[in-house]
Amino acid sequence: MPLGERGGWESSESMYCGVETDFSDDVPSLLSFHISTGGFDYVLAPLMNPSYRPSLVEANGSSDTQALPVSGSDLVLAPSQWSSHVVGKVSSWIDLDSEDKVLRMDSETTLKQEIAWATHLSLQACLLPTPKGTSCANYARCVNQILQGLGNLQLWLRVPLVKSDGDSMDATSEGLNDSWELWNSFRLLCEHDSKLSVALDVMSNLPSETSLGRWMGESVRAAIISTDSFLTNARGYPCLSKRHQKLIAGFFDHAVQVVVSGKLVHNLQKGSDSNTEGTQRHPLRSYLDYVAYLFQKMEPLPEQERIELGYRDFLQAPLQPLMDNLEAQTYETFERDSIKYIQYQRAVAKALVDRVPDEKASELTTVLMVVGAGRGPLVRASLQAAEETDRKLKVYAVEKNPNAVVTLHNLVKMEGWEDMVTIISCDMRFWTAPEKADILVSELLGSFGDNELSPECLDGAQRFLKPDGISIPSSYTSFIQPVTASKLYNDVKAHKDLAHFETPYVVKLHSVARLAPSQPVFTFAHPNFSTKANNQRYKKLRFNLPSDAGSALVHGFAGYFDSVLYKDVHLGIEPTTETPNMFSCSISDAQHQWPFLLGRPLGSEDTETSLGLMM
Numbered sequence: 001m002p003l004g005e006r007g008g009w010e011s012s013e014s015m016y017c018g019v020e021t022d023f024s025d026d027v028p029s030l031l032s033f034h035i036s037t038g039g040f041d042y043v044l045a046p047l048m049n050p051s052y053r054p055s056l057v058e059a060n061g062s063s064d065t066q067a068l069p070v071s072g073s074d075l076v077l078a079p080s081q082w083s084s085h086v087v088g089k090v091s092s093w094i095d096l097d098s099e100d101k102v103l104r105m106d107s108e109t110t111l112k113q114e115i116a117w118a119t120h121l122s123l124q125a126c127l128l129p130t131p132k133g134t135s136c137a138n139y140a141r142c143v144n145q146i147l148q149g150l151g152n153l154q155l156w157l158r159v160p161l162v163k164s165d166g167d168s169m170d171a172t173s174e175g176l177n178d179s180w181e182l183w184n185s186f187r188l189l190c191e192h193d194s195k196l197s198v199a200l201d202v203m204s205n206l207p208s209e210t211s212l213g214r215w216m217g218e219s220v221r222a223a224i225i226s227t228d229s230f231l232t233n234a235r236g237y238p239c240l241s242k243r244h245q246k247l248i249a250g251f252f253d254h255a256v257q258v259v260v261s262g263k264l265v266h267n268l269q270k271g272s273d274s275n276t277e278g279t280q281r282h283p284l285r286s287y288l289d290y291v292a293y294l295f296q297k298m299e300p301l302p303e304q305e306r307i308e309l310g311y312r313d314f315l316q317a318p319l320q321p322l323m324d325n326l327e328a329q330t331y332e333t334f335e336r337d338s339i340k341y342i343q344y345q346r347a348v349a350k351a352l353v354d355r356v357p358d359e360k361a362s363e364l365t366t367v368l369m370v371v372g373a374g375r376g377p378l379v380r381a382s383l384q385a386a387e388e389t390d391r392k393l394k395v396y397a398v399e400k401n402p403n404a405v406v407t408l409h410n411l412v413k414m415e416g417w418e419d420m421v422t423i424i425s426c427d428m429r430f431w432t433a434p435e436k437a438d439i440l441v442s443e444l445l446g447s448f449g450d451n452e453l454s455p456e457c458l459d460g461a462q463r464f465l466k467p468d469g470i471s472i473p474s475s476y477t478s479f480i481q482p483v484t485a486s487k488l489y490n491d492v493k494a495h496k497d498l499a500h501f502e503t504p505y506v507v508k509l510h511s512v513a514r515l516a517p518s519q520p521v522f523t524f525a526h527p528n529f530s531t532k533a534n535n536q537r538y539k540k541l542r543f544n545l546p547s548d549a550g551s552a553l554v555h556g557f558a559g560y561f562d563s564v565l566y567k568d569v570h571l572g573i574e575p576t577t578e579t580p581n582m583f584s585c586s587i588s589d590a591q592h593q594w595p596f597l598l599g600r601p602l603g604s605e606d607t608e609t610s611l612g613l614m615m
């Protein structure tokens with residue numbers, strides 16, 4: 001039974017909740033108790049009897065050819081039940097980095113046997129125990145070796161969610177200060193394998209917000225919450241602190257499953273430990289109910305977010321609107337972004353009023369050119385601005401895509417704009433304008449402010465502009481921000497070539513940790529009549545992680561832009577100043593208003609080193 005519906009929203013994405021159990025060789029009874037009675041979706045259960053040691057079996061004279069007497073039969077459940085109701089737990093005693101040779105060898109043998117058994121059972125995932133101590137090299141080596149031949153099984157490395165301030169040694173019994181570093185070492189030794197994820201043990205004490213934020217860019221599959229971490233409400237029921245609630249909501253938002261672990265530690269009021277039929281309730285039922293309550297009380301996703309769900313953390317190759325002719329559905333997506341055209345209309349209105357004083361409004365006609373008019377939304381916005389300000393306007397709509405020009409002609413005819421709008425079916429670089437423009441309007445920006453056609457094409461088009469003419473936009477600035485984004489990194493890595501690492505993708509970023517505030521990179525201003533002006537830019541930036549964040553891994557950079565359309569009217573996607581409700585997304589095409597990962601994500605040795613210096 002999944003956790004119900006988020007904010008009453010019927011979602012195709014269900015959230016599930018598991019329960020950590022002890023070993024049982026009677027798996028059907030285990031499932032009956034925890035799933036049928038308890039209401040959990042699956043068990044996180046040891047696969048082998050914890051007393052099993054390969055060396056003891058050998059010492060007792062058993063040979064390899066004997067069946068292992070350490071687990072129940074696979075026949076007790078159908079493969080689909082194993083797969084949907086059981087996450088295997090590899091024996092927690094294993095220590096592949098132990099000084100004790102016998103323990104080390106036993107550990108490696110057991111790990112391999114248990115993963116093989118989990119694969120045989122068609123389990124979806126197996127939990128690997130937390131590395132003992134601070135060294136995990138041999139453990140990671142062995143897991144990496146296993147990963148090479150692994151089918152669909154996912155491995156979740158169990159890691160306590162700790163980051164002490166450095167002085168205290170209360171982080172773990174082994175004195176681990178920052179468990180993220182342990183995870184990072186392990187996954188680097190496993191070459192960022194996408195089948196290796198992390199399961200976080202959520203404790204009663206939580207690290208700082210910034211330190212926690214790093215996990216949002218990691219491949220976290222489960223949050224294991226101990227019953228000890230719950231507080232008690234006035235009625236004796238378990239509840240979580242506000243910080244824990246926020247963390248769990250963040251996990252839900254990132255499809256991280258919750259697993260309840262431990263014993264009943266809350267004294268429920270009399271009578272509440274049995275249900276209405278008087279049968280015994282599962283001892284951890286109240287914890288499950290509380291987790292479900294947290295999920296259900298989350299705000300439903302806004303409609304736009306729901307539409308875009310499939311685009312979260314999905315690599316899209318940027319559009320090439322100069323080289324390619326955009327398709328109707330791409331224009332349609334632009335045109336749905338109404339806030340963009342509202343901002344353009346405001347900018348044009350202000351420019352018209354500045355250009356023509358009220359007393360001359362009935363005499364003077366302003367010449368406005370839309371370069372890259374597409375199917376006409378900026379033409380419409382400009383004409384509406386003229387109507388709003390009572391200014392006379394003559395528009396040239398320049399568009400090089402012959403298909404969009406067809407639509408433009410129909411639009412002009414349908415709206416009766418023939419007297420005001422001239423359509424120029426031409427590449428702006430080669431057009432000889434019959435007159436100069438007072439205002440040049442364009443929308444040629446990419447996510448990074450310059451990865452479509454600005455500034456180069458606009459520099460070329462400014463020859464149409466009067467010396468005192470206005471360009472809308474008048475300037476734009478690109479920004480970058482270092483991010484941890486393990487899913488994106490793995491998706492790029494899957495292509496196995498440098499070209500993909502060097503591609504600036506368009507991405508609707510979701511599972512990313514933004515490690516430091518973004519910083520401006522390049523600014524371009526228009527018009528730019530100076531003979532000395534050139535568009536070459538070079539910039540070196542230093543990003544500082546917040547001091548309480550701990551270490552982090554930079555997989556790449558998110559890129560943004562902010563554009564001054566005219567005076568105080570701006571448009572942008574830089575997170576601290578972004579234009580609200582602006583999106584340019586589509587169901588089937590890469591878009592240009594979303595942030596993107598710039599350049600080569602930084603997991604390889606050379607770039608990591610140079611980034612280490614930058615940070």
Ligand SMILES: C[S@@+](CC[C@H](N)C(=O)[O-])C[C@H]1O[C@@H](n2cnc3c(N)ncnc32)[C@H](O)[C@@H]1O
Pocket residue numbers: 321322325326331334335371372373374375376377378398399400401404426427428429443444445453457
């Ligand atoms: C990002 S779209 C914007 C379209 C439209 N203004 C809108 O908001 O929907 C850029 C448009 O510029 C056009 N374009 C690109 N390069 C051009 C060029 N050199 N000359 C004329 N049009 C061009 C493209 O075909 C495309 O229609």
